[in-house]
Amino acid sequence: MASQSFNSTLCHFVFAVAIILNIFAPALGSDQTSGLSMNVIDKCWRMNSEWRRHRPQLATCSVGYAGKMTDNIGKDLVHYKVTDPSDDPINPKPGTLRYGASIIQSRVWITFQRDMHIKLLKPLLVSSFTAIDGRGINVHISHNACLMIYKSTNIIIHGIRIHHCKAQPAGMVMGPEGKVIQVGQVDGDAIRLVSASNVWIDHNTLYDCQDGLLDVTRGSTNVTISNNWFRNQDKVMLLGHDDGYDRDKNMKVTVVYNHFGPNCNQRMPRIRFGYAHVANNLYQGWMQYAIGGSMGPSLKSEANLFIAPTSGNKEVTWRKESNGNMGKWEFHSVGDVFENGACFTATKGGRVPTPYYNSQQIFKVADAKYVRALTRSSGALRCSKTSRC
Incomplete structure (x- = not known):
């Protein structure tokens, strides 16, 4: 060897x-x-x-290499709370995780109203300057599609339990810039970075993915x-x-x-x-x-x-x-x-x-x-x- x-x-x-x-x-x-x-x-x-x-x-x-994530905060920071665990990959509703992570085109800090289990129907594409903060709440993303950071920058993923992620066929999904795009087949990773930069993944529990x-x-x-x-x-x-x-x-x-x-x-x-x-x-x-x-x-x-x-x-x-x-x-x-x-x-x-x-x-x-x-x-x-x- x-x-x-x-x-x-x-x-x-x-x-x-x-x-x-x-x-x-x-x-x-x-x-x-x-x-x-x-x-x-x-x-x-x-x-x-x-x-x-x-x-x-x-x-x-x-x-480390992500550096300080201070570009994620500032006076224009949008505080967004997830209140609805449902998911629509193309027309996400306000209150859902996909709406906060893909639709809002600003610095956004996402938190959760309560404990919840989110079953994503398609991969969640996270927009630039987004923080997903699960501290203090028991949030599971599991048993179907999971997270993709695609051509985005300045992303924080913190305090989420991500598990039992499954492979997905190609399909249409709300993209990181608030536009519906075609996403190819994915293999079933918990978190996948594709042409991404300045990403901090901290205090998550990940297990049992395809x-x-x-x-x-x-x-x-x-x-x-x-x-x-x-x-x-x-x-x-x-x-x-x-x-x-x-x-x-x-x-x-x-x-x-x-x-x-x-x-x-x-x-x-x-x-x-x-x-x-x-x-x-x-x-x-x-x-x-x-x-x-x-x-x-x-x-x-x-x-x-x-x-x-x-x-x-x-x-x-x-x-x-x-x-x-x-x-x-x-x-x-x-x-x-x-x-x-x-x-x-x-x-x-x-x-x-x-x-x-x-x-x-x-x-x-x-x-x-x-x-x-x-x-x-x-x-x-x-x-x-x-x-x-």
């Missing part, structure tokens, strides 16, 4: 010494000697018991995937459309504070062409592999906790040689911790590819020994009506 360009696999049963090479400036806001109980994203808003009155503050809390849970495809870039719980799935996360779509060379994705497992098989993530910074995630086993890909992608795996399955494959990584690109791979492990015999085949020699975050993207990666605490609240949060989440 590995070529001459890679070291032999290093497997070990004890904790690796966590080596923090980042030079990132912002502090996590907690003394590392006393332990970390909340990650930097959550600390930004969850400490405020009045967060319901200041929901758009969330836009200032993102880190194809995958999250795809970042066709030139999509500047994406942060954080605090999500991915479970009970064969193919979890795909970064890069296919081996022939070289526009994905510009793809940049941050995967941070997520919980993978139990019962995940592969693609956490699978990367083509582009660059992924995968940091402070908890991997609760795998079957085929945890992180893999093709077409010479670049990966910095930093301060993650990899817990190998009790039996079967202990190797974290997988590589597919494509058109002679094996030698161009950059898979590096920095400060990761490996339990239960987990091991990581890293690229031999060379400089570890760095994220080169700007001031709106930068964050400090915590020591891997804190990963269990930092991912304890992954997934859609259960928030009481009177206190913090």
Whole structure:
């Protein structure tokens, strides 16, 4: 599986010494000697018991390649509440999720009146500058079509349970610019990005979908995937459309504070062409592999906790040689911790590819020994009506 360009696999049963090479400036806001109980994203808003009155503050809390989502807020922000769980793909009614996400052509912050289960009849195409905020409410999108972010920018998806998504035939649907368009067949992903940018997917619970849970495809870039719980799935996360779509060379994705497992098989993530910074995630086993890909992608795996399955494959990584690109791979492990015999085949020699975050993207990666605490609240949060989440 590995070529001459890679070291032999290093497997070990004890904790690796966590080596923090980042030079990132912002502090996590907690003394590392006393332990970390909340990650930097959550600390930004969850400490405020009045967060319901200041929901758009969330836009200032993102880190990684999505950057701060402050373009999603401003004086012209439309506050829209979903009151009706029904769906009409072509003529959505006011009060429905599709009306707020596809019809309103402005900055829009979408919340929900009550707990609800939404069964979408066709994929929901989300317009630019839209935040879907499910905090404090138990919202399920499931058992049919799910979400597509198509040629849109500045999108926040937060606090939604998305599961049992099914493949859909081609058909007409209200598009992200408020116009009915033809959408081709979809495979049954929970969330699919197509030519999208500046997307933040945070604190969602995704599982049991017909194809995958999250795809970042066709030139999509500047994406942060954080605090999500991915479970009970064969193919979890795909970064890069296919081996022939070289526009994905510009793809940049941050995967941070997520919980993978139990019962995940592969693609956490699978990367083509582009660059992924995968940091402070908890991997609760795998079957085929945890992180893999093709077409010479670049990966910095930093301060993650990899817990190998009790039996079967202990190797974290997988590589597919494509058109002679094996030698161009950059898979590096920095400060990761490996339990239960987990091991990581890293690229031999060379400089570890760095994220080169700007001031709106930068964050400090915590020591891997804190990963269990930092991912304890992954997934859609259960928030009481009177206190913090």
